[in-house]
Amino acid sequence: MTADIPNDVVDDAPLLEVRDLQVEFRTKAGVAQAINGLNFTLHSGETLAILGESGSGKSVTAQTIMGILDMPPGHIAGGEIRYRGEDLLQMPEEQRRKLRGMDISMIFQDALSSLNPVLPVGWQIAEMFRVHLGFNRKDARARAVEMMQKVGIPAAEKRVWDFPHQFSGGMRQRIMIAMAISLDPDVLIADEPTTALDVTVQAQVMSLLQELQMESRMGLILITHDLGVVADVADKIAVMYSGRVMESADVYTIYARTAHPYTKGLLDSIPRIDAEGEKLKAIPGLPPSLTALPPGCPFSPRCEFATELCREERPELREIAPGHRSACHHAEKIHAMSEEAQNEPA
Amino acid sequence: MTRYIIRRLLQFIPVVFISTLIVYALVFAIPGDPIRALAGDRAMSEAVQESLREQYNLNDPFIVQYAKYMWGVFTALDFGTTFQGRPVLDIITQRLPVTLQLAGVTFVVQAIIGVIAGALAAINRDRFLDRLVQVSTVVVVAMPVLVIAFLLQLTFGLNLGWFPISGTGQGLRSFILPAIALGAVSMAMIARLLRSELLDALQSDYVRTATAKGLTRSRVIGRHGMRNSMIPVVTFMGADLATMMSGTILVETIFNLPGLGEQVFSSIQAQEGTVVVGIVTLFVLFFVVINLIVDIIYGLLDPRIRYE
Numbered sequence: 001m002t003a004d005i006p007n008d009v010v011d012d013a014p015l016l017e018v019r020d021l022q023v024e025f026r027t028k029a030g031v032a033q034a035i036n037g038l039n040f041t042l043h044s045g046e047t048l049a050i051l052g053e054s055g056s057g058k059s060v061t062a063q064t065i066m067g068i069l070d071m072p073p074g075h076i077a078g079g080e081i082r083y084r085g086e087d088l089l090q091m092p093e094e095q096r097r098k099l100r101g102m103d104i105s106m107i108f109q110d111a112l113s114s115l116n117p118v119l120p121v122g123w124q125i126a127e128m129f130r131v132h133l134g135f136n137r138k139d140a141r142a143r144a145v146e147m148m149q150k151v152g153i154p155a156a157e158k159r160v161w162d163f164p165h166q167f168s169g170g171m172r173q174r175i176m177i178a179m180a181i182s183l184d185p186d187v188l189i190a191d192e193p194t195t196a197l198d199v200t201v202q203a204q205v206m207s208l209l210q211e212l213q214m215e216s217r218m219g220l221i222l223i224t225h226d227l228g229v230v231a232d233v234a235d236k237i238a239v240m241y242s243g244r245v246m247e248s249a250d251v252y253t254i255y256a257r258t259a260h261p262y263t264k265g266l267l268d269s270i271p272r273i274d275a276e277g278e279k280l281k282a283i284p285g286l287p288p289s290l291t292a293l294p295p296g297c298p299f300s301p302r303c304e305f306a307t308e309l310c311r312e313e314r315p316e317l318r319e320i321a322p323g324h325r326s327a328c329h330h331a332e333k334i335h336a337m338s339e340e341a342q343n344e345p346a
Numbered sequence: 347m348t349r350y351i352i353r354r355l356l357q358f359i360p361v362v363f364i365s366t367l368i369v370y371a372l373v374f375a376i377p378g379d380p381i382r383a384l385a386g387d388r389a390m391s392e393a394v395q396e397s398l399r400e401q402y403n404l405n406d407p408f409i410v411q412y413a414k415y416m417w418g419v420f421t422a423l424d425f426g427t428t429f430q431g432r433p434v435l436d437i438i439t440q441r442l443p444v445t446l447q448l449a450g451v452t453f454v455v456q457a458i459i460g461v462i463a464g465a466l467a468a469i470n471r472d473r474f475l476d477r478l479v480q481v482s483t484v485v486v487v488a489m490p491v492l493v494i495a496f497l498l499q500l501t502f503g504l505n506l507g508w509f510p511i512s513g514t515g516q517g518l519r520s521f522i523l524p525a526i527a528l529g530a531v532s533m534a535m536i537a538r539l540l541r542s543e544l545l546d547a548l549q550s551d552y553v554r555t556a557t558a559k560g561l562t563r564s565r566v567i568g569r570h571g572m573r574n575s576m577i578p579v580v581t582f583m584g585a586d587l588a589t590m591m592s593g594t595i596l597v598e599t600i601f602n603l604p605g606l607g608e609q610v611f612s613s614i615q616a617q618e619g620t621v622v623v624g625i626v627t628l629f630v631l632f633f634v635v636i637n638l639i640v641d642i643i644y645g646l647l648d649p650r651i652r653y654e
Contacts (some may be wrong), residue, residue, distance in 0.1 A: 110551060114552055117552065128559060
């Protein structure tokens with residue numbers, strides 16, 4: 001299906017394009033707007049980090065792209081998700097199923113609960129080859145061992161029939177990765193891949209993901225709330241809040257010249273080793289309920305820069321510098337403040 | 347594993363002794379004189395009565411009777427004789443096949459119908475099929491087995507004439523109605539248990555992973571959802587097979603099947619203590635052995651269980 005597209009074209013054209021995506025949850029308590037007009041693009045070999053706190057809609061985004069959102073209560077109210085130009089949301093389910101695991105793959109936060117507890121890990125990896133490529137048991141098993149070696153499982157040959165609970169947390173996440181990349185997908189979505197792991201193991205898993213990405217040039221969507229993880233690996237960042245992108249730019253721009261008060265708040269809340277004795281800065285308040293979003297900017301109730309305009313009119317995501325977008329009425333002001341702070345001698 | 351099995355087998359000893367002692371005591375406590383019952387309306391000389399009492403140890407204190415009986419069972423496989431002089435073991439071997447056939451048919455019927463109903467209910471959650479399974483299982487569980495049995499006899503036996511309602515004259519067909527009556531409640535329990543287990547599994551992370559792997563819906567449910575949901579169901583079915591034995595007493599009597607259950611019933615009426623104790627001892631042994639097998643199977647099905 002994709003073989004007839006020359007390579008150079010593929011590199012230019014986006015691999016994945018999300019346009020004005022809207023997802024709702026229809027519950028008894030009302031309609032929760034989980035995603036309200038989400039836009040982003042992902043190119044081959046690129047890492048996009050989707051950053052946000054709990055309830056910002058980042059995991060729903062991942063599940064909607066994968067097509068594994070529970071519907072109902074989930075409901076896609078509008079927008080499109082284009083994979084190599086084709087809208088996934090218009091695709092028949094059977095065609096979409098074949099894309100899953102083969103072209104677009106996903107790893108989950110908690111590998112212990114996400115792997116089937118009563119099936120050997122090798123079997124679970126081999127299942128990818130058996131179902132999608134029609135391999136027989138023996139060949140599929142051989143490929144499963146190869147994949148386990150590729151992600152750095154020691155004594156893979158011996159451990160192929162072990163069960164998930166017999167592995168450590170880091171090894172389990174490696175197995176999850178091995179399974180997700182076994183068919184060499186174009187897009188890998190990693191939903192909080194390191195949140196459940198120790199810090200040292202986090203770094204190992206992230207560098208494994210980076211290595212694998214370099215090798216295969218896949219596009220990586222990294223969903224996380226961890227600014228530290230993002231800084232090391234991401235090319236682009238989209239900061240989400242209440243189901244919207246608040247700010248998007250390349251990593252350097254976000255860290256150095258943010259143009260959104262929410263991003264600024266997140267960055268300021270990172271504990272700093274050189275700021276001894278200072279109180280940790282936290283963003284005051286809580287995110288608004290998704291069933292009752294304020295009419296204006298969803299961040300305005302917690303924002304120190306909020307004005308009357310912010311409370312009444314919802315700011316659109318707009319480009320304030322090439323490749324740098326912000327959904328804030330005062331983006332220019334914040335942007336200038338960040339610039340100034342950068343230029344200050346330390 | 348071997349050590350575990352040996353330990354479990356050792357635990358059998360007190361279980362068997364205590365349960366047989368209880369049964370023996372209950373039979374002992376049945377009011378009336380079995381020798382007089384044997385004689386019925388006919389006159390029987392005191393001397394004959396006395397010699398019969400001596401022969402069957404009826405003059406000994408209770409605990410001595412019990413000890414003599416158990417000694418016979420474990421040293422010579424002697425389950426005693428009836429008052430007519432027929433060895434109890436003989437009765438058991440003659441009637442066991444009928445009960446085993448009934449248990450086998452019941453097990454298969456309740457497993458197949460229960461699992462299919464439970465799976466369909468879970469897959470069609472909150473839709474018509476689910477509601478149908480939910481309502482009908484509640485009705486079945488709430489109905490006494492006696493009523494179910496008579497309804498089956500009336501409907502499928504007398505009115506429709508599809509199955510015989512008495513005896514074993516038509517081979518496997520004779521066992522269908524008794525099996526449904528005997529397994530009805532368990533069938534409903536299996537359906538409800540599997541439904542809730544499968545619903546849990548279908549919302550679990552590993553099923554979400556299976557979907558994300560691009561598996562077909564039937565494979566996701568069949569290989570990943572059912573594989574986990576069947577673990578408690580299999581455990582239930584095993585334990586239920588053991589308790590099914592006591593159900594045979596009622597069902598075999600209603601359907602006039604010459605099995606062990608029917609024998610227990612008629613022996614209680616005839617105050618044939620030895621027969622009752624013999625068969626019930628067999629039921630107890632069956633129960634503990636099945637339970638051990640269930641526990642071993644449980645360990646095989648769920649790799650997270652390890653026996654020390």
